[in-house]
Each structure stands twice: as C-alpha cells, then as structure tokens.
Amino acid sequence: MSQPVRIVIAGGGIAGILLATKLGDQLGRSGRAAVTLIDSSPTHIWKPMLHTIAAGTRDVQQQQVVYLAHAREHGLTYLPGEVRGLDRERRRVELGEVRTPEGAVILDSRTVEYDVLVMSLGSRANDFGMPGVKAHCHFIDSQKQAENFNVVLRNHILRSVAKDEALRVAVVGAGATGVELSAELSRLLEIGSRYGDPSMRSRLSLTLLEAGPRVLPAFPPQISDSSQQQLERIGFRVMTSTQVSSADARGFHHKGSLVEADLMVWAAGVKAPDFMSNLAGLATNRSSQLIVDTTLQTTRDDHVFAIGDCASLTPEGHERPLPPTAQVATQQAEHLARHLPRWLEGKPLPEFVFRDFGSLVSLSDYNAFGTLGHLGFFKGGIIRGRAAQLGHAWLYRRHQHALHGFGKATLLWTAEQINGLVQPKVRLT
Structure with a gap:
C-alpha cells in the first residue's frame, strides 16, 4: 500500500494555517495526504491584530487559536519547532531545538521529510542594520513580542503615574502597524484613566517617525493626509521625511537631533527570516523573500512553494511584487488549497491572479479609512468612519469563519461580546 503524500507547511500565520486547515479537511481526513503544520509558537494570532495585543486592548487568550487542538479538529498534524534550514536533495526541513523560556532543551534539533513543502513563514520589520535598533527597540511581529511589549508598557505606565511624569513613546515606521499601534496606545490610556489616574492619557507623549514623505505610503494621499490629521488631533x-540614523537608550537620532523616548518601537520595513537568504540555493531577493513564479512554486524547485509575506511574486506586466498584506496571503492560500490536490493527481497548476479588493486601516475607535480596490461597482472609491471600521472588523470575522466554519466562528464572536460586558476593557495585570 502506497504511503500518503507528505505535505509540510512551514509557518502557521494567516496563509499557513488557512492552507493547512483546508488541505487537512480535503486530504488529511481521508488519508489521501499527511498534512503537517510547523510553527515555533503553540498558538496562532491574526497578525493585523497584534497591535491590539501589544496595547492590551484585546484579550489574547480569547483571540488565539491553539495549533494542537486545531490540528486535531481538521485532520492534520502540528509540530512545534523553528525552521532553520532546508535539504532539497533529501527533501527535509531542518528544525532547531525547542527550549523553555529559561533555556532548557525540550526537543533536540530534528528533520521533517516532505514530498511537497510550502514555505509560509511570514515577515518581520527590517532594521536595515541600523545601529542600536535591536538593542533598544521593541518589535511587534509575533504574539510573543506583542505580549512582551505589553508587559513593559504596563510597567512604564505604572512608573509614569507613580512619579507623575510623562510617558514618552517613539514609533519608527508609519505604515499600518505603526499608525494603528499609535492610535491603540492612545485608546488604552483613555480607557485606563477610568480605572485610576484621570490624567493618565494626558501623560502620553508619542512621536511617530516616517522616512518617507507621508504616513501610510501604501494608501492614496487622501487617506495619508486624513490619517495624519487624525493622529495630530489625538495629540x-x-x-515625515525623517530618516533615523541610530538608536540608543535615550531615543532615536536623526540629522544630529534626538527624539527622546522611554519606550521605542521599530515598525519600519519588511523582510523574511534571515536564514531564508539564498535558502538551499533557492532564489531570493534583498529582503530574503523566496522568489516564486505565477504558480506560487519557487523558481528552482517545483516541489517547494512559498506564499504570504515570505514570498515575492511580480505579476506579469507589473513593475513591483505584490505587497506583503493579509489580503495577498489569504488569496494565495485559498488558491493553493483549491488547486494543489489536482496538481498531486498530475494536473497542471493554474496561475495565481491577485484580485485587489482594497485596503483598510483602523485608528482604533477614533476613525478608520479604506480603499475599495480595483474591483466592483465603486472601484477606486474611499470609505471612512463607521463603514471602514465595520469593514476592518469583518476581515477578522472572515478569517475566523475560514478556519472554524460558520457555527464555531459565530460562537466565538458571541463569547467575545459577552466577555466584553463582564471583563475590563483593557489588560490591567
């Protein structure tokens, strides 16, 4: 009896967990394939939500998906571990040691064999080798980093209140992450004022630095201008047009000036994990992203695919690769889930075609803005306010529905609403 095809998905972000879920339901349950999902974290969080976890305005326990339980429900296997390398000749993924927070080894280095490998390891901010950034700045690229930042943030707030001094925060990078995190910090302290010091919000002194000429450079100028005005109204x-040259314990340096800060966040740039640079001879770009063709296969190995932020795909007729967004990652995972089973049967893979449904950015409860993309009756239009906020919330609910189905996703939403009525609005401990 022939062994089932071994499909290994490295990375459980938006694209990875969605693909694993769909392939597990289609192929894993029936035994047609052995679907394995690898991730260094035991839980999945929808990445566009990380800024709310960092600020403490959402309950992380309620939003996370436990990989082990999810795998059991959807016909796949979850393996903990951090991908460190790849042996394409033997078709093996190399995993590093798994350690406790104290450094004790739980699992030794291992290898996982595959017939088909899908790399979906996501991305992280790019410090471009800037002096002092790694040593003094916080990054908000993973659940662990977001939770660690929240602990430090609450300690700084406590000190600010106890010593009656300002809380100086500086964020580098005015893309969606930097802008949304900044607004969420303001909301956190507004809500926090209800539980203690009424002047807590007025203590926040936040500076947002952007190397480019405007905030939210991926959005139309109209949205950039409106978002900046909203941020300035918040205080x-x-x-903009501020190129940071270094960071130290006092803050960020630029052109001989210093932006002083007690808490610094780096949210600029995008790159794939460093080890992926020229991974096993596969073609990569300067950001360590794997270069793929229109079938989402890497250009030098048809049995290695890459999707989401760790992949670079330049569609025919376009000058630039697709942006590293949740929308692109979701569509690529859905495309591969739909067509990979047929490819395993010897049928050709169709080209992936990205459909731009627009983009949304939410400035917490203050405002939201979005574009309607290049499809539909109102293509190219701009929305704002409540409509954009509802659209932003709907994207997350759509992600939950894709992972859990309508019934469970509805129960999760209901539980979240009930929890919001009986629990504090922000994380206090």
Missing part, C-alpha cells in the same frame, strides 16, 4: 507628533 501625537508626526515627523
């Missing part, structure tokens, strides 16, 4: 200082 933030927005510094």
Whole structure:
C-alpha cells in the first residue's frame, strides 16, 4: 500500500494555517495526504491584530487559536519547532531545538521529510542594520513580542503615574502597524484613566517617525493626509521625511537631533527570516523573500512553494511584487488549497491572479479609512468612519469563519461580546 503524500507547511500565520486547515479537511481526513503544520509558537494570532495585543486592548487568550487542538479538529498534524534550514536533495526541513523560556532543551534539533513543502513563514520589520535598533527597540511581529511589549508598557505606565511624569513613546515606521499601534496606545490610556489616574492619557507623549514623505505610503494621499490629521488631533507628533540614523537608550537620532523616548518601537520595513537568504540555493531577493513564479512554486524547485509575506511574486506586466498584506496571503492560500490536490493527481497548476479588493486601516475607535480596490461597482472609491471600521472588523470575522466554519466562528464572536460586558476593557495585570 502506497504511503500518503507528505505535505509540510512551514509557518502557521494567516496563509499557513488557512492552507493547512483546508488541505487537512480535503486530504488529511481521508488519508489521501499527511498534512503537517510547523510553527515555533503553540498558538496562532491574526497578525493585523497584534497591535491590539501589544496595547492590551484585546484579550489574547480569547483571540488565539491553539495549533494542537486545531490540528486535531481538521485532520492534520502540528509540530512545534523553528525552521532553520532546508535539504532539497533529501527533501527535509531542518528544525532547531525547542527550549523553555529559561533555556532548557525540550526537543533536540530534528528533520521533517516532505514530498511537497510550502514555505509560509511570514515577515518581520527590517532594521536595515541600523545601529542600536535591536538593542533598544521593541518589535511587534509575533504574539510573543506583542505580549512582551505589553508587559513593559504596563510597567512604564505604572512608573509614569507613580512619579507623575510623562510617558514618552517613539514609533519608527508609519505604515499600518505603526499608525494603528499609535492610535491603540492612545485608546488604552483613555480607557485606563477610568480605572485610576484621570490624567493618565494626558501623560502620553508619542512621536511617530516616517522616512518617507507621508504616513501610510501604501494608501492614496487622501487617506495619508486624513490619517495624519487624525493622529495630530489625538495629540501625537508626526515627523515625515525623517530618516533615523541610530538608536540608543535615550531615543532615536536623526540629522544630529534626538527624539527622546522611554519606550521605542521599530515598525519600519519588511523582510523574511534571515536564514531564508539564498535558502538551499533557492532564489531570493534583498529582503530574503523566496522568489516564486505565477504558480506560487519557487523558481528552482517545483516541489517547494512559498506564499504570504515570505514570498515575492511580480505579476506579469507589473513593475513591483505584490505587497506583503493579509489580503495577498489569504488569496494565495485559498488558491493553493483549491488547486494543489489536482496538481498531486498530475494536473497542471493554474496561475495565481491577485484580485485587489482594497485596503483598510483602523485608528482604533477614533476613525478608520479604506480603499475599495480595483474591483466592483465603486472601484477606486474611499470609505471612512463607521463603514471602514465595520469593514476592518469583518476581515477578522472572515478569517475566523475560514478556519472554524460558520457555527464555531459565530460562537466565538458571541463569547467575545459577552466577555466584553463582564471583563475590563483593557489588560490591567
């Protein structure tokens, strides 16, 4: 009896967990394939939500998906571990040691064999080798980093209140992550004022620094202008065309000036994990992303696919690769889930075609903005306010529905609403 095809998905972010879920339901349950999902974290969080976890305005326990339980429900296997390398000749993924927070080894280095490998390891901010950034700045690229930031943030707030001094925060990078995190910090302290010091919000002194000429450079200028005006109305200082040269314990340096800060966040740039640079001879770009063709296969190995932020695909007729967004990752995972089973049967893979449904950015409860993309009756239009906020919330509910189905996703939403009525609005401990 022939062994089932071994499909290994490295990375459980938006694209990875969605693909694993769909392939597990289609192929894993029936035994047609052995679907394995690898991730270094035991839980999945929808990445566009990380800024709310960092600020403490959402309950992380309620939002996370436990890989082990999810795998059991959807006909796949979850393996904990951090991908460190690849042996394409033997078709093996190399995993590093798994350690406790204290450093004790739980699992030794291992290899996992595959017939088909899908790399979906996501991305992280790019410090571009800037002096002092790694040593002094926080990154918000994973659940662990977001939770660690929240602990430090609450300690700084406590000190600010106890010593009656300002809380100086500086964020580099005015893309969606930097802008949304900044707004969420303001909301956190507004809500926090209800539980203690009424002047807590007024203590926040936040500076947002952007190397480019405007905030939210991926959005139309109209949205950039409106978002900057909203941030300034909240009381933030927005510094565009400001190239940071270094960071130290005092803050960020630029052109001989210093932006002083007690808490610094780096949210600029995008790159794949460093080890992926020229991974096993596969073609990569300067950001360590794997270069793929229109079938989402890497250009030098048909049995290695890449989707989501760790992949670079330049569609025919386009000058630039697709952006590293949740929308692109979701569509690529859905495309591969639909066509990979047929490819395993010897049928050709169709080309992936990205459909731009627009983009949304939410400035917490203050405002939201979005574009309607290049499809539909109102193509190219701009929405704002409540409509954009509902659209932003709907994207997350759609992700939950894709992972859990209508019934469970509805129960999760209901539980979240009930929890919001009986629990504090922000994380206090």
